[in-house]
Amino acid sequence: xxxxxxxxxxxxxxxxxxxxxxxxxxxxxxxxxxxxxxxxxxxxxxxxxxxxxxxxxxxxxxxxxxxxxxxxxxxxxxxxxxx
Amino acid sequence: xxxxxxxxxxxxxxxxxxxxxxxxxxxxxxxxxxxxxxxxxxxxxxxxxxxxxxxxxxxxxxxxxxxxxxxxxxxxxxxxxxxxxxxxxxxxxxxxxxxxxxxxxxxxxxxxxxxxxxxxxxxxxxxxxxxxxxxxxxxxxxxxxxxxxxxxxxxxxxxxxxxxxxxxxxxxxxxxxxxxxxxxxxx
Numbered sequence: 001x002x003x004x005x006x007x008x009x010x011x012x013x014x015x016x017x018x019x020x021x022x023x024x025x026x027x028x029x030x031x032x033x034x035x036x037x038x039x040x041x042x043x044x045x046x047x048x049x050x051x052x053x054x055x056x057x058x059x060x061x062x063x064x065x066x067x068x069x070x071x072x073x074x075x076x077x078x079x080x081x082x083x
Numbered sequence: 084x085x086x087x088x089x090x091x092x093x094x095x096x097x098x099x100x101x102x103x104x105x106x107x108x109x110x111x112x113x114x115x116x117x118x119x120x121x122x123x124x125x126x127x128x129x130x131x132x133x134x135x136x137x138x139x140x141x142x143x144x145x146x147x148x149x150x151x152x153x154x155x156x157x158x159x160x161x162x163x164x165x166x167x168x169x170x171x172x173x174x175x176x177x178x179x180x181x182x183x184x185x186x187x188x189x190x191x192x193x194x195x196x197x198x199x200x201x202x203x204x205x206x207x208x209x210x211x212x213x214x215x216x217x218x219x220x221x222x223x224x225x226x227x228x229x230x231x232x233x234x235x236x237x238x239x240x241x242x243x244x245x246x247x248x249x250x251x252x253x254x255x256x257x258x259x260x261x262x263x264x265x266x267x268x269x270x
Binding site for chain 1: 100103104107108111112114115116119120125129132133136137140141209210213214217228232233238253256257260261263264267268270
């Protein structure tokens, strides 16, 4: 399990950042086909990203803007209409 | 979008406070979301994201109009989040997570008496789990992971927001991904 070159994990990350050169990408893919530990590692990384990206988008609470506006320092208020 | 924002900034600089309200409207969801994912707690996220806008307003004259406003705003917000995380006592984390969980449930706004389909419950539980694991990351990894995978910002923009060299951002993303991989592998 621990016989894999360290650079393979580095390659995985560069691949995930879309920065792995073609030649190294081929090397990584060949290695992953042969090495189960690295295959699992790579799969887990991709799964992690998918999970983080699956978190739903949440919106600011209602009255958020009013909350901010009411807390702004008053002295700069020169023009504009009060809501 | 950036053009409209720049126009509003110029109005704010002339003393038109209402123009700032429009800027808040445009960015409130993004800023709140970053703060929520960083802090894992809705109340804190609301406080800190409001603080971020107030700080932006007070310091608006220091914003370089030729740069991207969102980068500047994210920078203020992430700095405030990191300060908050560092000020927290370790034993406070547990409370924060519980509150965060409630927040998520509250957010979904489902009446209590209405039964949920099983997969929806599972997905909400999964969302809680993911958020808890993100909250366990050290702040330096958490901020890059949130900006990259939740806000989908480029590495270059992240390096500008966090004022870190690109190489440092990459290293932190790699380590953050490894840490999360270990935490989430059994999910």
